[in-house]
Amino acid sequence: MQSVRAYVFDVFGTLVDWRGGVARDAAPFLARHGGDPSQAQAFADAWRDRYQPAMTEVREGRRLFTRLDVLHRENLAAILPEFGLDPEGLTAEELDTLTLAWHRLDPWPDVVPGLTRLRRGAIIAPLSNGNIRLMIDIAKRAGLPWDAILGAEAAQAYKPRPAAYLRTAEILMLPPEQVCLVAAHNDDLAAARACGLRTAFIPRPLEYGPGQETDLAPSADWDVVAESVEDLADRIGRPR
């Protein structure tokens, strides 16, 4: 790990609480439009359930690269009937605004202090499937001290396609083994390792709420397993 020159991060779940943030904005939206605000977390889950299938259309070449904000907006329209809302009764502006809930997500408490320490000795950047503007907005609001915004839009490929990882390393002008992906998701790390990147796992057992059953523990011998971004900084010897 001493040769790692850049740490790149999964963001949704690994660094920010998408479920809590989306539910926070969904509750008043549901209340305003005759839905049940107590269903806000289920609403967030249903919205997120359509995340991977939407990207798969792009990954498998059936659709040109389309930024995540557009997929989120389409997926929002698709789930409305499941929550008793009539899409015809909602304005485009209202749906656009709720889609921006994904731009207003809070980081877990260890994230800003941990990134701040990591940044002193390496390049740090998101390697998220979120688009660049979405990542900028999260970072400005939360104070994430990125050196650059990389990820799916910069690579024009969604994780876990190899191009998402390899083009990120190429933009950084680093061999893959000098780039470490930090993620709370074993499948993301497996795909990064297959491309030659280093891997760091940080479990986020509450990402999907109290009943979460996946990604509670590392599924392979990742280069680092840490409890938080601060713990990662400790483990690689980055001073406080």
Place this chain on the structure above:
Amino acid sequence: MQSVRAYVFDVFGTLVDWRGGVARDAAPFLARHGGDPSQAQAFADAWRDRYQPAMTEVREGRRLFTRLDVLHRENLAAILPEFGLDPEGLTAEELDTLTLAWHRLDPWPDVVPGLTRLRRGAIIAPLSNGNIRLMIDIAKRAGLPWDAILGAEAAQAYKPRPAAYLRTAEILMLPPEQVCLVAAHNDDLAAARACGLRTAFIPRPLEYGPGQETDLAPSADWDVVAESVEDLADRIGRPR
């Protein structure tokens, strides 16, 4: 200007002193290899003279998009004989290292405080022909507080091609009139204006040394003309 949501910046000359920075690294290089270290500024100028022609190959479609570090490295090899250096007597590593002089440029003194103020109320990013890693390295060393690294590599087009400006606005998910280019070069601003961007001119009369004859004054009625990045922050009403 009140509707501007993002300020994007030319970097070489507008924000950082490429001539002084390149000459600083060129002087010991020339001394080591039998050249004349007093020619270091002329060496920087000769290197920079090949900058636009190299990019023109890409702009006019005779060459696929190639990042600026590669063009800089080729241009360095090309100018060596002009300064009495034998390319055969130099290792690739030595030339690679000197090419990184472009990653170690100092900002003008108004830049960090000015960017820090602008960043509070808008997105700020470079819109440079420099590649992403080059911009990351300059920013980390100089403390430039970017929200993202945009520019030619992100857009896959060199300024002043319209795609460089328009794709930058598109990545930012902003209409061009909500993006303002800040530059010390009238031709850059003219190209941005033709794409619908707002324009701010900051003269840098010493960019090319004491004999500079170009870009000493605005050539058109740019939306803002400021003396420095701090003065720009003053003029658009950004608090200190």
